[in-house]
Amino acid sequence: MTQFIWIILTASCMTAQVTSERISNADREPGNWMTYSGNYQGWRHSALDQINRENAGHLKVKWVYQMPTTIFVETTPLVADGVMYVTEPPSNVVALDPATGRQFWRYRRELPPKINVCCGQVNRGVALLGDRVFIGTVDAHLVSLDAKTGAVLWDVTVADYKTGHSITVAPLAVKDMIVCGISGGEYGVRGFLDAYDAKTGKRRWRFWTIPEPGQAGSETWPHGSAAWKTGGAPTWVTGSFDPEQNLLIWGTGNPSPDWNGDSRPGDNLYSDSAIALDADTGTLKWHFQFVPHDVHDWDAVQVPVLVDDEWNGQRRKLVYWAHRNGFAYVLDRQTGQFLRGGAFATQTWAKGLDVNGKPIKLPNTDPSAEGTYIFPGVQGATNWYSPSYSPQTKLFYLAAWENKSVYRKGEQQYSPGNRYIGSVPLIDLPDDPGTGAIRALNPKTGERVWEYKLLTKPWAGVLSTAGKLVFGGSDEGYFFALDAETGKEMWRMNTGGIIRANPVTFMSEGKQTVAVAAGSGIFAFELTQ
Amino acid sequence: MSRFVLFGCAAILLGANPRGSPADVAAGAATFRSHCAPCHGFTAEGGRGPNLTTGIFYHGSSDADLLANISDGIAGTEMPGLFYSEDRVWQVVSYIRSLSARSHTASNGNPEAGQSVFRGKGCAQCHRVAGEGGRVGPDLTNIGQMRSPEHLRQAVLDPNADVRPRYWVVTLTTKDGRDYTGFLMNEDTYTVQFMDLKEQLQSMQKSDLAAYRIDKTSKMPSYRDSLGARELSDLVAYLSSLRPAPLRADAGSSR
Numbered sequence: 001m002t003q004f005i006w007i008i009l010t011a012s013c014m015t016a017q018v019t020s021e022r023i024s025n026a027d028r029e030p031g032n033w034m035t036y037s038g039n040y041q042g043w044r045h046s047a048l049d050q051i052n053r054e055n056a057g058h059l060k061v062k063w064v065y066q067m068p069t070t071i072f073v074e075t076t077p078l079v080a081d082g083v084m085y086v087t088e089p090p091s092n093v094v095a096l097d098p099a100t101g102r103q104f105w106r107y108r109r110e111l112p113p114k115i116n117v118c119c120g121q122v123n124r125g126v127a128l129l130g131d132r133v134f135i136g137t138v139d140a141h142l143v144s145l146d147a148k149t150g151a152v153l154w155d156v157t158v159a160d161y162k163t164g165h166s167i168t169v170a171p172l173a174v175k176d177m178i179v180c181g182i183s184g185g186e187y188g189v190r191g192f193l194d195a196y197d198a199k200t201g202k203r204r205w206r207f208w209t210i211p212e213p214g215q216a217g218s219e220t221w222p223h224g225s226a227a228w229k230t231g232g233a234p235t236w237v238t239g240s241f242d243p244e245q246n247l248l249i250w251g252t253g254n255p256s257p258d259w260n261g262d263s264r265p266g267d268n269l270y271s272d273s274a275i276a277l278d279a280d281t282g283t284l285k286w287h288f289q290f291v292p293h294d295v296h297d298w299d300a301v302q303v304p305v306l307v308d309d310e311w312n313g314q315r316r317k318l319v320y321w322a323h324r325n326g327f328a329y330v331l332d333r334q335t336g337q338f339l340r341g342g343a344f345a346t347q348t349w350a351k352g353l354d355v356n357g358k359p360i361k362l363p364n365t366d367p368s369a370e371g372t373y374i375f376p377g378v379q380g381a382t383n384w385y386s387p388s389y390s391p392q393t394k395l396f397y398l399a400a401w402e403n404k405s406v407y408r409k410g411e412q413q414y415s416p417g418n419r420y421i422g423s424v425p426l427i428d429l430p431d432d433p434g435t436g437a438i439r440a441l442n443p444k445t446g447e448r449v450w451e452y453k454l455l456t457k458p459w460a461g462v463l464s465t466a467g468k469l470v471f472g473g474s475d476e477g478y479f480f481a482l483d484a485e486t487g488k489e490m491w492r493m494n495t496g497g498i499i500r501a502n503p504v505t506f507m508s509e510g511k512q513t514v515a516v517a518a519g520s521g522i523f524a525f526e527l528t529q
Numbered sequence: 530m531s532r533f534v535l536f537g538c539a540a541i542l543l544g545a546n547p548r549g550s551p552a553d554v555a556a557g558a559a560t561f562r563s564h565c566a567p568c569h570g571f572t573a574e575g576g577r578g579p580n581l582t583t584g585i586f587y588h589g590s591s592d593a594d595l596l597a598n599i600s601d602g603i604a605g606t607e608m609p610g611l612f613y614s615e616d617r618v619w620q621v622v623s624y625i626r627s628l629s630a631r632s633h634t635a636s637n638g639n640p641e642a643g644q645s646v647f648r649g650k651g652c653a654q655c656h657r658v659a660g661e662g663g664r665v666g667p668d669l670t671n672i673g674q675m676r677s678p679e680h681l682r683q684a685v686l687d688p689n690a691d692v693r694p695r696y697w698v699v700t701l702t703t704k705d706g707r708d709y710t711g712f713l714m715n716e717d718t719y720t721v722q723f724m725d726l727k728e729q730l731q732s733m734q735k736s737d738l739a740a741y742r743i744d745k746t747s748k749m750p751s752y753r754d755s756l757g758a759r760e761l762s763d764l765v766a767y768l769s770s771l772r773p774a775p776l777r778a779d780a781g782s783s784r
Contacts, residue, residue, distance in 0.1 A: 369562065370571075410563030411556075418613055423563045431694065431745055455718040476717035492719075 031507030052467030063101030125170035136167030181235030188230035188420035205282030232256030260422025286336030324380030377405035386461030403434020450487030461502030473499030557624030575677030584629035643767025
């Protein structure tokens with residue numbers, strides 16, 4: 001497509017508001033990146049092809065925006081109607097000019113002194129709806145800001161940060177609501193997913209990810225025990241939305257305490273699960289639990305990838321899900337039925353999956369006092385960083401890890417606001433730290449189509465584009481573009497900072513731009529003339 | 530305010546350990562096993578972290594010192610803090626105190642004699658102490674603070690028992706035929722940085738290499754057969770004595 005048309009498209013959107021309809025049709029305006037995963041289906045794919053396999057070698061830095069922070073920057077920038085919105089850890093928001101990286105406004109949140117976040121006071125991005133910006137904060141508030149000025153429109157308490165609740169997830173704008181998850185699986189919270197009225201901040205519904213006694217699913221928790229009240233199953237990574245079925249598909253985290261399950265015999269629903277909720281009511285429509293009674297901290301906190309495609313000769317609504325436990329799954333999106341699954345990385349804990357997708361666990365794989373070596377490690381074979389699906393190649397791309405941990409079992413005493421994890425595993429073995437890779441899978445068969453090897457384990461998501469490219473990053477600080485069909489490296493650059501974020505792409509002044517957080521900055525790339 | 534002033538205040542305010550019952554010791558042992566054993570060993574007799582069974586603690590031996598060091602960690606070392614209530618940290622203190630009962634005598638060697646061993650056996654060819662000696666092995670200026678005597682003894686007898694990645698051995702040949710051996714300093718998917726045996730810093734693109742290998746073993750020879758028992762004790766005593774001069778309470782900085 002010509003530059004000229006892009007300019008018109010971009011210009012025509014300058015005064016528009018972000019609506020749920022626009023996000024539903026995100027593929028019609030690839031010049032913007034309006035929601036965490038680029039579209040509701042969780043694809044992290046762009047129809048832009050100005051940057052492509054032929055010219056990717058000419059990418060260069062367009063601008064860098066540096067943040068005054070020492071915390072990992074995990075934000076996914078959103079771009080709509082000529083403004084980029086990024087979060088700055090712990091819980092600030094900055095509006096930037098996507099052409100220059102210069103700041104329009106900055107919302108700086110004052111935080112109480114003691115906040116417990118398991119793994120850094122990080123934030124993964126904002127949601128946009130109407131003329132507003134929404135951020136979840138590490139002190140467990142949800143805040144609505146004016147998109148033009150950053151002024152606070154409302155600020156509601158989602159949960160009490162003193163009991164280990166925090167918000168790191170990018171909220172999701174759905175219809176006239178803001179859907180927001182919670183963190184705290186290392187502090188014994190009872191997980192939930194909330195929806196708030198975008199205008200007023202009033203809560204529309206809350207789905208508790210652990211049923212209370214008497215409700216369906218409560219039989220998977222010990223009878224007569226309070227373990228369910230501190231059972232975890234948080235919702236700390238942005239889910240997907242199926243507008244046709246009005247279904248939110250979201251992943252849940254580990255049960256608490258993580259590495260000692262003695263106080264919570266049973267499957268511990270709905271931990272480590274995909275849950276499908278009616279978007280208007282928050283009612284559970286189906287669930288699929290990847291790891292019953294998890295004792296390895298293998299959260300189901302991956303972005304669900306929603307695809308409609310042929311399955312055994314019939315058109316079917318599918319969910320692709322590469323899980324922290326080392327298996328990649330295909331589920332039916334209408335029922336949650338397991339269709340297939342197989343390992344995408346080395347795993348030593350299960351013989352395989354049974355016909356219902358339940359893992360067939362191997363003996364002696366649980367944490368032990370003396371330590372148990374298991375693949376994948378505590379951080380999983382993949383984690384929260386986003387996968388990508390390209391409708392062009394029909395491949396599923398992800399950052400994967402080959403590593404093991406020593407799982408130790410220890411005490412499991414609960415006290416409010418303190419860590420409730422049942423041991424401290426040896427996460428990284430100093431002399432055997434493991435390796436990483438970007439992998440392309442045929443999602444229907446699980447077959448590995450290609451692999452781009454990395455010496456170290458990447459914490460960065462991947463982005464696929466119609467330019468037949470896959471962008472990814474590494475802990476080594478490299479940002480690279482690979483051939484989406486072969487995995488061949490077309491370009492790379494050392495940003496000098498660890499990349500622990502997901503890339504995005506958009507149009508700015510007629511030029512396709514790719515942006516990713518690296519170190520404590522946002523880097524934007526474009527082609528040299 | 531200096532750390533020492535803080536500790537001093539804490540000692541006055543906190544007084545004695547309020548959690549010293551046998552049940553507290555058992556609870557402290559459970560916490561210890563989960564949180565401390567990875568470095569201090571399951572029997573607390575040391576590993577990468579110091580031996581905690583001697584009743585002598587370099588960073589302060591009072592209950593208040595232990596409480597502060599376990600709660601907040603120790604700056605400048607690999608010791609992290611715990612995120613637990615004071616009560617639970619007191620239980621860990623009680624557990625550690627209970628271990629002193631089975632403490633054995635610390636290294637009984639003579640540090641001055643050990644220094645002669647260090648010089649006489651050629652240790653300084655590779656190791657540096659206070660700016661003197663070689664650079665290819667670990668700098669030992671403060672090693673007594675970092676490692677328990679048990680760990681040091683093991684390192685002398687069996688250097689391969691615990692080799693930090695920084696001392697893994699790089700062996701490579703470039704495509705134009707040059708051979709290098711050295712100690713790994715850094716590595717990523719595409720490049721490697723190392724110190725060669727002549728103490729020169731090298732950085733190479735992996736795409737320029739014809740052969741490349743990393744051995745996770747130590748270049749240091751074992752001294753099992755070349756040191757007498759007395760020499761070994763003296764050497765360990767010398768290495769253990771290599772510590773920064775303790776800060777004096779009245780000389781705290783005003784940062």
